[in-house]
Amino acid sequence: MWHIDPISLRLFIAVCEEGTIARASEREFIAPSAVSKRIADIEADLGVPMLRRSKRGVTPTPAGQVLLRHARQLMRSMERLQGEISEYAEGARGQVKVLANISSIMEFLPESLSSFMTLHENIRVDIEERFSFDVVRGILEGQADIGICRKTMARGELEFIPYRHDHLSLVVNARHPLANRTSVTLGETLDYEHIGHSAFATLNSFMQNTAQELGRELRIRAHVPSFDAAYRMVQAGTAQTILPREAVSRYAELFGLRIIPLTDPWARGEFVICVRDQDALSPSARRLLNHLLAEIPSQE
The missing domain is CATH 3.40.190.10 (Periplasmic binding protein-like II)
Incomplete structure (x- = not known):
């Protein structure tokens, strides 16, 4: 039976996202040989190749794509667990990752995030710019807690919450x-x-x-x-x-x-907030979601 190793899962995710073991090792501040050993151990334990290797780098095999999807979900769950426990131990603190399209970043999001972080000094918010369709895909794959995109991209098995215009x-x-x-x-x-x-x-x-x-x-x-x-x-x-x-x-x-x-x-354009499951959000992510919705101007 394979024993889940969070460090190995994190390194596997990094390798898939970066496309090479060398770049993944730089991102995670660990030697390339150690990354290779972790990946080899995963493949040995599961008995199936997880990566397709070539001169240009690596890509996940079909089995690797399954592992990548579940690894991201597991890592997000562990982050939520850590965040929720810290809520009880140290008060409101945690980390929230947001994927957002360029329009929302240019128009209103920085002000909303700044006012949120002023109110919650111990909650860190990381924002990454994506195309709207990449926002939806990223939330679906568990790469972030909250996404902001155009309503025209509101497709798939996510919760889409009306946001701004x-x-x-x-x-x-x-x-x-x-x-x-x-x-x-x-x-x-x-x-x-x-x-x-x-x-x-x-x-x-x-x-x-x-x-x-x-x-x-x-x-x-x-x-x-x-x-x-x-x-x-x-x-x-x-x-x-x-x-x-x-x-x-x-x-x-x-x-x-x-x-x-x-x-x-x-x-007249419309934005939506997308999440996998509102009820499964960490307390910090739930606070941010509520803050974003509360800051919608009354004329909208």
Whole structure:
């Protein structure tokens, strides 16, 4: 019978996530030979290869994928156990991991997390940026406690809790022909070139679909990796862009931007919080979830 070793499970997870034993050893501050020995012991105990090895690194075998899924769940359970016990021993302390998409990080999440950590000084919150579909997958695989993503990605066997909204707008500089408009449809912007967003796949799809329905072409002058890069290119007059009003408003004066609301039906975006099971959250994660929901502005 295989005796579960938490250290070996943690190292196995690291190897699968990093893709090489060398990178996993650096991440976990342990010698590569020791990592290899732990993996070899797991394979010997279970009698089946867990990793597929090649010159480019390692990937989990089908059996390894099963072990990886359960190992993540076990490690999260052990973290929750430790957190809950510490709640009784030392008061409110613990650690919560959050996966969030770029929009939520740019628009509202840092303020909410800061106010939470001010109230709970002994609770550590780690946040990792992901695409919305990766947020859902990460929570499903037990990589984090709480996820924040677009409602359009709310699929699978998770709990999805309605969270916040944002509102897409056309962003131009003061010299743009549409700069003095008070509202606009996407169709009215198609005479001019756009800046696309490599990290905002959902928006790109909506824009492409809308343009096709109108029998028009969406002309993308450039794709940028960040909102800040888009602001700078709009400021320089390279092209226009579509972004959430909530993400742009605090930078509008700095970059000389005009924000013109879109009136298309899909311009109102929705966020959800996703968790595997609310009842199974650690006390610290439950506190954070409640805090996030309590901070939703009343107008939403």
